[in-house]
Amino acid sequence: MKPSLLLAALSAFLIADSYVTLDNGKTIHLKDDGTWEEVKVIKKGEREIVLRPDGTWEEIRPESVEGANIITNxxxxxxxxxxxxxxxxxxxxxxxxxxxxxxxxxxxxxxxxxxxxxxxxxxxxxxxxxxxxxxxxxxxxxxxxxxxxxxxxxxxxxxxxxxxxxxxxxxxxxxxxxxxxxxxxxx
Amino acid sequence: MRLAKLSLAAILALGVSAFADVENVKFSGEAKLYYDTTDKDPYDLFDQSASRGQAAATLAMSADLADGVAGKIAVTGLSTLGLENNLVSNVWAGAFSRNGNFVGTSSQWWVSEAWLAKTFGNTTLKIGRQELNTPLAFSEKWNIVSNTFDAAVLLNNDLPETTLVGAWVGRGNGAAGQVVYGVENGTDPFDTYAKELGGEGAYAVAAITKLIPMTTAQLWYYNVVQVAQAWWLQADVDLKDALPGLGFGLQYASIDPDAPQADTANAWAVKLSYNMDGLNLAAAYSATDEDGAVPIANTATGLIGSQSKLYTEAWWNYGYVGLPDTNTFMLSAAYTLEGIADLYAQYTSADTGKNNADMNEFTLTASKSFGNLATTLAYIYTDADDQNDGSSYNTVQLYFTYSF
Missing domain, CATH: 2.40.128 (Lipocalin)
Structure with missing residues (x-):
């Protein structure tokens, strides 16, 4: 396997199905196909549920949502x-x-x-x-x-x-x- | 096509290396929309025939270049945005070109600043098109755009607490009443400084010093070639030892026209001011000699209606306090209502003697900023012998300035 392919595969693995809250408060879903979409995260009791733009929803673990690290100079x-x-x-x-x-x-x-x-x-x-x-x-x-x-x-x-x-x-x-x-x- | 594979980042990196000596390049600008309306006879407030409106935009680029040279270029544009079709019937600036033709409703633009500055030790030389702020030749800031100058200015700080100034002014675009000449068919609105008066440019030297304890003193000498020689002396004293926030100012100005039959114009003014906790109060008085041939005011924007740096200058009605044979007093109060608005009130009363143009003005303004958008609402009461057939009238103004 070429190093670039290995790196791409590793990156995909690391960000697969991860949710990130940006500094503007919006949450995005980093998909494993390399694209992303904005989603809404709601709480229902102890459960956290992601609402997707296509009308589907999914229950996630609370620790799945990370805060974005803002890179400063x-x-x-x-x-x-x-x-x-x-x-x-x-x-x-x-x-x-x-x-x-x-x-x-x-x-x-x-x-x-x-x-x-x-x-x-x-x-x-x-x-x-x-x-x-x-x-x-x-x-x-x-x-x-x-x-x-x-x-x-x-x-x-x-x-x-x-x-x-x-x-x-x-x-x-x-x-x-x-x-x-x-x-x-x-x- | 290797070139097509260059990423944006790589292109930028190439650009950075190509201009390695260039730093702090900044693109910025301002967009403004100004409106005013009066109830001068026979009109009412907000009538189209008694209203003015205009938009302006300035785009600027500044940079620190190689060898400690700084530079800036700015382009200013004016447009009515079509307001003349429904809401207004006049403009704020650039109404007439140097040829006297009305160009106010045309969209127009010009290079308003283009200068380079280099610092050698304690001396800075700035050459090119620029704004100036000297007592008798300056860029007026009250209008939607400012007049600028083709000039060279030398500043030196070798003496302690003292700035020495030497300036040469070659050309300007200042115009009476409208601040700048309009641009007609792309022609350059800049021409020889004080050309209307037979001038051939101007020189100025000055010393601004804080060597006198608690005092900022300034002494200016001007030679407007073929037109006049002028002096401006000013001392602003901080009296905080007597009372914190208390200040006192003294001005003397003299313009001696070269024309043999023209008498020298002289003026003096005093001001007392007090600042405390967001409240600024001021009271000022000025007087001019009876026989002066020219007003004590900005020489860069003609002889009629120019703004004056005398302490008593009105908020809106310029061209009165510097007239010969005129005594003026002025009271002002500014207060910042934290989180609400900046409030300002000013009363100006000018007794213009033999000019038969006595003027009383009361102004109230409220300013507030919303991020980069600054807004001001102004109300002006004017009672002047030479306006509106001597009857008083009201003016309402709206200012919007967005800095980006």
Whole structure:
């Protein structure tokens, strides 16, 4: 048997008749013919039953449904685990209230206020560059998709921490508006 | 057909290796829909004849290139989406081309930004089409699109707590009232800076420093070639030692036209502000000299209706506070109702003296974001001698901005 065929057979065996709950809450059935379909899993007493789109159902063992492992970028996670990455978590507001940044481990919000309105970016975030020495950090907020080094959607912000990590300077608009926002953590 | 067997991943990998020096390539953009309606005589609110509407989209790509060079290119488009057939009778921006022809209902697009920037130590040079934010030459952000400039800007931070600025502005697409000139048959809407006034471009130098304790001071000098020389001085003082959140600002501006018969225009303004727990309060007063030949306002968007950086600038009715012989006071309050909306109220009263165009404006806005969609509802009460035959009127505006 060729190695590729062996690998294919082994893969099919490993995923045969397995059910996976994705991070969006939907459950899919990984069929042993290499295709998949979305299914519904209901509980009836102690029993768990899968409802298929074709109208059929099947009782399964509870342990048959696994949670999907979300593959994260290891570099991004290493940055997020760094002292600067951890210091970023929280709610930051500029002194004049014009800029607001909220970072949780998996979600970020940027609000830019001006006299003429509001701009808002929300979604997942990641650290693109991290300079521990100068306490600079480049974050990508709310990107929609990524293909290699190309990202679609969202906004990039260039941030710098004060030495005590209590103040954040947003230098993103320094070139266009010659303005650097100074933000303080409020939560 | 080996080529046909290349997977998408392999193609991407080839692409990555071909542009190994390119990083952080980002495609992003904004889509906007703005609408406003007034009850100017003889119309009622929401009448088609008294309403404006337009959509705009900007698509941008930015990247970090080789050798520490950053770059961005953005394309902006305007469209009425056919609103003029049922709901509106005017547009927000790009109504008229440089030839004076109405092109507002045509779909139009142009390259709004295309620049490269390189940093050498503490000095950054940015060259190309870009937005500017200087006191007397800037991109106005209130409209559905902004005017931009073909310019070169040099920033230096060698001095502690100080940014030195040198700028050359060659061309722009700024237009009076409509912010940008419309694009007619694909022609370039950019032309020599201040050409309408006989200008041949402009130079500016500035120093912005925080060396004075608790103070951000800025000094600007402009030479709009063949048109005028101008100065702008500003000091914003943080008085948190006296009272946390308290601030004080002082401005002085002077525009000296080159024309021998034209008098110098001068203005000064003061502002007191207070910020606490999401509440921002401000009060400001400004005055201009009686005989100034030009208004103290943005020189990039003509002489009529341009936005001013004076502290007292109105929320909506631009072109008043910077007029000669004008005294203006302004009160504003902004408050963030956590989880509900951002609220803003402003009252502006301009006594325009010999211009016979006194203006009073009261504005109330509520803004709220839903993820990447930002919305604003604005109500404006206007009572101006030179509008609506001197009768007051109401304006309602809706702003939708989706960032992607």
């Amino acid at each position: 290891k570099v991004d996670q290493r940055f997020k685990d760094s002292p600067l990455g951890r210091a970023l978590l929280g709610h930051w507001i500029s002194e004049d209230g014009r800029e607001e940044l909220i970072f949780t481990p998996n979600h970020a919000i940027l609000k830019l206020r001006s006299r003429n309105g509001l701009k808002s970016y929300a979604g997942k975030w990641r650290i693109e560059e991290l300079d521990e020495e100068h306490k600079r950090i480049k974050v990508n907020i709310g990107e929609g998709a990524r293909l290699g080094f190309v990202t679609f959607g969202g906004i990039m912000r260039t941030l710098r921490f004060s030495d005590d990590l209590h103040t954040l300077y947003d230098e993103s608009d320094r070139l266009s508006s010659m303005r650097v926002y100074r933000l303080h953590k409020v939560k």
